[in-house]
Amino acid sequence: MERVLIVEDDENIRQLLKLTLASFNYELVDFENGKDAYDYLQDNKVDLAILDLMLPGMNGYDILKFIRSKASLKDLPVIILSAKDKELDKIMGLDLGADDYLTKPFSVLELAARIRSLLRRSKKDERxxxxxxxxxxxxxxxxxxxxxxxxxxxxxxxxxxxxxxxxxxxxxxxxxxxxxxxxxxxxxxxxxxxxxxxxxxxxxxxxxxxxxxxxxxxxxxxxxxxxx
Structure with missing residues (x-):
């Protein structure tokens, strides 16, 4: 079972993501605080991460930088899910190494489809x-x-x-x-x-x-x- 990390400080959105993605049989780990997610990634493996950008404790950009700098996480698929919808924000997120960028409000079914696509690609390129x-x-x-x-x-x-x-x-x-x-x-x-x-x-x-x-x-x- 693939483990998906959700880092989102909006309780309603986080619960919606958990409810929807659980129906696709993903194992879910969620945090509302960026620093807690950062600490978790130090010693734990996940198969995909969904990051909000504006987070308490540590913002999503810094978490993404950490992921791409750590050898064991370097190839981790990352989807940014953010209300920041300006072109510059998207470019910055993608340039920092995000694999996809989805703006709020969003379709949970579209997000699930993007997750499946990234996980398939990740498995194909694993070895x-x-x-x-x-x-x-x-x-x-x-x-x-x-x-x-x-x-x-x-x-x-x-x-x-x-x-x-x-x-x-x-x-x-x-x-x-x-x-x-x-x-x-x-x-x-x-x-x-x-x-x-x-x-x-x-x-x-x-x-x-x-x-x-x-x-x-x-x-x-x-x-x-x-x-x-």
Missing amino acids: LIQIHGLCIDLDKRIVTIREEPVELTYKEFELLKYLAKNEGRAVSREELINQIWGYDFIGESRTLDVHINSLRKKLGNEYAHWIQSVRQVGYRLVSGDNDA
């Missing part, structure tokens, strides 16, 4: 990412191309994994730096380009062009079948 001959083993941290190993550094592996998990999406330079180097990175942004160029060389001629530069944005991975 292996395979894209047309390229295989990324997340547990063993091994990359192979047509069963031949490719030796990557730690950062190169993390870059390839993140781009592959977001296949087809243009990922900003800021997002890549935050996700791979961390939010406290103070080096030069050129570091990202150096690692991308090295990664392309190691992938070889057949796969190097999959990692595309997106002008004034960053990079995206587009596999051969999806290459425009």
